[in-house]
Structure formats: C-alpha cells, structure tokens
C-alpha cells in the first residue's frame with residue numbers, strides 16, 4: 001500500500017509534495033533541571049546524560065511532564081513517578097501528526113478512494129487473494145467516486161483537511177515554542193498528500209533523533225491510527241537511520257483532561273445558544289466502523305463510549321444535566337456497521353417528539369466532508385423533516401487554544417518514553433498472531449470488499 005500510494009501520488013502533477021510545517025532542522029539541547037522534581041544526573045561513558053527524576057507525588061496527574069529553560073537552552077522532563085531516562089545531549093525532536101488526508105479537487109476523488117480501498121486495514125483479503133487488492137480497490141473506487149464527488153462538490157470542490165491539519169501543526173509548534181520546547185512538526189496523511197512516507201523522508205533529512213507520533217484521531221481504530229502506524233512501521237523497518245531513532249507513540253488521547261474539557265466547553269457554549277437549553281438533546285455522532293472490526297479486537301467502540309462518559313461527567317460537574325445519545329455515521333456498503341446508525345436515530349428521535357438537538361461530531365478534530373456535508377446538510381435536513389425543530393452542531397475542535405495546549409503537553413509527556421523502534425511499539429491491537437482474530441478479520445474484510453463491489457449504494 002505504501003508504494004501504491006506513492007505511485008498514485010507520482011501520477012498527479014498538481015500535488016504539492018512538501019510535508020514539513022517547519023523550515024529548518026532543529027538543534028536542541030536537553031539539559032536536566034529541577035523544580036518540582038528531584039533530579040539526579042551524571043554523564044555516562046557513551047556521551048549520554050543519565051537523568052533520574054522523582055516526581056512530586058502530589059502533582060502526578062496531568063503534571064507528568066514539565067519543561068525548563070536553562071542558560072544554554074532547554075529542557076528536562078519526566079513521566080510518571082520515579083524513572084530514569086538516558087537522554088542524549090544533542091537532540092532534534094520531531095512531532096509527526098498522522099491524519100487521513102482528503103482529495104483537494106474533484107479530480108483527486110477517485111485516486112484518493114483507490115488509496116483508501118487498497119489499504120489492507122480497510123479491506124483485508126485472505127493471503128492467497130491479496131493479489132486482488134489493487135484491482136478490487138480500483139473497481140470499488142470507480143464505482144463510489146460519483147457519490148463521493150457529489151459530497152465534495154457540495155463543500156466547495158475538495159476536502160479542507162490538508163489546510164486545517166497544517167493550521168493545527170502550526171498552532172502546535174507555536175504552543176510548544178511558548179513552552180520553551182521547540183520542535184519540528186510534520187504532517188503525514190494516510191491516503192492523500194502529504195503522504196506519511198513523504199513526511200518520514202523529511203524527518204530523516206532533518207536528522208530528527210526523537211520522534212513523537214501523534215495521530216489526530218482521539219480514539220484508536222485499526223482502520224485509522226492502526227493503518228497509519230502500519231505504514232510507519234514498514235518505513236522504519238527498511239531504513240537503518242530511522243530504525244535507530246527513538247520514537248514514542250501516543251495511541252489514543254480521548255481520556256486527557258484537556259481534550260475532555262475542551263469538548264465540554266464547546267458543547268456547553270452551544271447548548272446555551274438554544275432558546276430552552278435544558279430541553280436540548282446532546283447527540284454525539286461518531287464515524288462508524290464495520291461491526292466486524294470490534295469482534296476482531298478493535299478498541300474503538302469501547303474508547304468512544306468511555307470518551308462520551310467522560311465528557312458528560314465533565315458537563316454534569318458544571319451543572320449541565322441534558323440528556324445525551326451516541327450514534328454512528330458514515331457507513332459505506334451494505335455490511336453491518338456499528339449501531340445505532342445516526343440517520344435512523346434522528347428519524348426516531350423526531351418521531352418521539354424531540355424538538356431541540358445539538359449534534360456533536362466526536363471522532364475527528366477538524367471539519368471534513370462528514371461534518372460539513374453529511375451532518376450539516378444531510379442529517380440536518382433529515383432531522384428537520386422528522387420533526388426536530390431546533391438544530392445545532394458543535395464545531396470541530398480545530399485550533400481551539402485549550403485543545404492545542406493539551407496536545408502540546410501530551411507531546412512533552414511522551415518525549416522521555418521514546419525508545420528505539422521495535423515492531424511491538426506499533427501494532428499491539430493490529431497483531432495477527434491471534435488466529436481467531438485473524439480469521440474474523442479475513443472473513444469480514446472479504447465480505448466488506450465484495451459487498452462494496454456489488455452494492456448499488458457505492
């Protein structure tokens with residue numbers, strides 16, 4: 001898939017290949033310091049600096065990392081409790097933001113869909129049939145392209161994802177600079193420019209020594225974060241420089257206080273805009289995955305439910321006691337996806353007499369086709385037709401300052417735990433060692449593929 005994506009990319013002259021949001025490589029020093037930590041450090045024979053910190057127990061939660069300035073530069077940090085980190089004196093720190101990518105023009109839609117359906121984490125064929133992956137992806141993408149193009153045409157002729165992700169990358173870089181923690185931030189998209197492979201090339205050219213991988217998906221799914229990690233793993237495995245790099249992966253972060261509070265802020269603000277705020281149903285709409293993914297061990301559903309619980313708890317602590325619901329949107333093809341389905345629930349709610357509804361997109365942190373077209377146009381119309389009179393939609397987090405600050409803190413916390421690459425760093429949820437999970441994935445992956453191919457809905 002990695003090479004197919006690049007081949008596809010090579011055939012499209014209009015695309016801009018740049019993947020780094022920073023202009024020059026960095027030359028940092030990581031120096032120990034002490035504030036609320038007791039820190040001991042000593043030079044070692046191999047030129048690294050061994051740092052042993054003990055964290056003040058009172059500040060453990062969400063205070064697991066701190067940055068410090070020193071006369072000659074920057075920083076010391078620590079994770080939980082008492083740990084020893086061996087930090088090189090000269091470090092170049094990079095942050096790789098992973099995202100899905102989206103077609104920038106209508107012309108890009110079919111090749112973008114090809115990349116998506118050629119991904120074995122989206123459609124998984126049994127090994128003897130893997131040779132069919134690309135022809136199948138080609139057929140499905142050609143069949144689906146007209147419907148997808150209509151959607152992208154309705155939001156201005158392309159996906160805003162690249163621009164919005166670049167804005168988040170810049171905001172994150174600035175937030176980290178303000179915390180005296182300068183880094184290079186890179187954007188790596190899974191299915192369109194700038195591809196993850198290109199970002200990795202740039203990271204190598206910049207001689208980054210420590211990398212924090214931060215998927216812009218709050219929740220882990222095999223189909224999103226898992227798929228991007230598989231690409232990175234393949235690139236790392238084949239490159240001697242990269243395979244020695246120290247890497248830390250933030251697999252999911254929906255449970256972070258900063259994210260939960262930022263979501264609660266947006267929801268509370270929009271609930272209060274309604275004429276009768278107390279009667280508003282808070283309606284979380286998450287991107288679905290095929291139900292078979294959950295059977296195969298995808299933690300996405302559990303994480304989503306946990307996330308909604310945390311956000312509602314936060315709202316309750318602020319005196320917001322509205323009813324809420326979670327449903328799943330954006331299913332593709334006729335196989336069963338996570339239920340309940342957003343479109344069906346909206347009709348039922350209208351019929352049951354719900355009058356005011358606030359839609360909250362929750363699986364993704366920037367606006368995209370499924371917020372701008374599916375929710376704002378299709379679902380809004382459906383809800384109003386079904387009897388819901390007052391409709392609202394919470395914006396995606398985008399560059400909300402409290403959210404970006406929290407991402408920056410997550411990065412700082414992750415740096416000390418970076419370690420040299422091993423396969424196990426990547427794919428614990430993806431592993432195919434469990435024959436039961438593997439068999440289920442194979443079976444349902446194939447069913448999804450052929451259902452998509454045969455479906456009129458494509």
Ligand SMILES: C=CC1=C(C)c2cc3[nH]c(cc4nc(cc5[nH]c(cc1n2)c(C)c5CCC(=O)O)C(CCC(=O)O)=C4C)c(C)c3C=C
Nearest residue numbers: 101102103122148159161221223287289332363364368369
């Ligand atoms: C957490 C987010 C997402 C999950 C999980 C996810 C799974 C998933 N998606 C498809 C098929 C398609 N997704 C499409 C677009 C799309 N998907 C996400 C996010 C998740 N997908 C986003 C943010 C976007 C929009 C990108 C943009 O351009 O703005 C599309 C293309 C659009 C369309 O035709 O509807 C398809 C197709 C599957 C099959 C899947 C899980 C197996």
Ligand SMILES: [Fe+2]
Nearest residue numbers: 100287288330
């Ligand atoms: Fe999707």
